[in-house]
Amino acid sequence: MESLLNAHATLIENAVKAAQAAGDLPAFALPAVEIKPPNRPEMGDYAYAGALAVAKAAGMKPIDIAQAIAKHIAPAPFIASVEVAPPGFVNFRLDGAWLRAQIPNIANAADTLGNLTLGKGKRAQVEFVSANPTGPLHIGRSRGAIVGDTIARLLEAAGYEVEREYYFNNAGMQMRHLGNSMRIRYLQALGLPVELPKEEGTFYQGEYLREFAQQLVAERGDSLAEAGWETFKEYAERKMFGMIRQTLERIHIEHDHFFNENSLYDDGSVNATLEALQERDLIYVAPVRESETDEVKAKSANQAPAQWFRSTRLGDTEDRVVLKSDGSPTYTLPDIAYHMNKLARGFDVLVNVLGADHYTEHQVVKYGVQALGGEASRIHVIIMQFVRLIREGREVKMSTRRGDYETLDDLIDQTSSDAVRYMLLARNANSRVDFDLDLAVKQSTDNPVYYIQYAYVRCAGILREAEARGFDASAADLAQLDDEALPFVRRVLTLGDTIAYAAQTFEPHHIAFYAHDLASAFHTLYDRLRVFGDGIDPHVAAARLRFYQAAHVSFKRVLGLMGMSTPDRM
């Protein structure tokens, strides 16, 4: 049973065909069948509203169409009843015995629970974090890290072969600034009277460079006193990457592949990209844009020319510089080369998680890919709005270069890796997040992450108790299980639908809300369906224990999909 939604949809499709063959319905093209749980649970477990949509095409009243469909729905083991409700709904109710029979399957599924074959045989790549190694990860980056990693987990569950990639740029001006800053810190560590200039855009003010400098002095003494910025850049970069990877590990993120932008220069891709654009007549050499007025052109006629990508021809609002007047490329050229490279690696799906400030950049890259004949439709860009930090009711400004940012490490120290993951996951990527630091610190008891994990802890507690008492549920008769436990089972069985939806829309927050709903359904039951206690029939107790084993597996799986831990005690 891969998906109950699909199973119901198939029933509808076949019923329509059968009704048409029998002459109960006229011939008409059936739109894609959409099945949903009704808003009002008393109406049933799943509902089809399509009879309303096809009424015109069929030339019949919706209620009559629904009747005709219902009449031809083939019996299925999971269906208890099919009802028609005005003005034209077909409502399905799941069979209790069938639901009970799923409990052992759930308990045995372990970490494959909810897995799909949607992406079978397909390869997906998720590129995320991709922070240049100029400073520790700050909170703004961590949202993308968590969203990207969870998308990767969901795609894996959906059956894709997934690669997590980290793209880094150690060839730009910022890295030179880092090298220069590091050099000054090194000289300071040697006791020389040098000051780090306060220019934030050019010199990195963060304390971490002092620490690196101390270590470098310990390793190399004063042997580098005459060395150039490149030496210091390389050292700082290496140390910084170590820090970043360590931080990511704390929130259970590990990349499979680190892609160095330099390699695109080394293997000639950047040049090849420029030449390919030139061949297509999409590059021109001029001091200013072609679209500028004659007046501006005349004024700037003596300035050194740059090379412009005629992206307006692809639909852009203005042309973009790809090669500056000093001959160095802007980000655009290597980024286009990079995306062509990704496409050439044969991924069926490419996901790129970016901050809102990268929107324009990504558009230009996409125009470039299109211009070069790349299959741009395989590239899915997730644009995330920013995380705003609030402390004492006021916004805290973040800046990597300045040094007064909040790092992801700080945040994990103050809360927990699970809390950070859940709080940054449980909202739609295109809404801005206000992260209240004071609340995050003291909120540990209110945080929904504990509510969800507590459901798992309670299951673990029951299982522990059963083991201590030597109580075995393997031969339980699930017919003895209380009816009120069945809505929970039904909800567990929709995990696959949630994974499918979240993976296809690249909206991982759905899994967070699903987890909360599941925990809510669980806690209600826990209060009412005790396994151990006076006056509980042992057969009922055994069935309940079997049920809690399934619940235990369900929460483990859901927490795992969110990259969260599963503590047995809290």
Place this chain on the structure above:
RNA sequence: GUGCCUGUAGCUCAGUGGAUUAGAGCAUUUGUCUACGGAACAAAGGGCCGGGGGUUCGAAUCCCUCCAGGCACACCA
């Protein structure tokens, strides 16, 4: 000014064109209960879904427009 995103309960947010009643959490009020771990459960109050038009049998959801907020609009990366 142009492009993208957002506007839903006091606060933080879900909501995949469907059912005369728009959902959670927090906060507020009231109960349960001292547990297989109460970081729980049950219940109540609280809403012109930013405003206005339109499409549709049917709109928080799609389209137009206005208002408000955020982000981006460099020969920075």
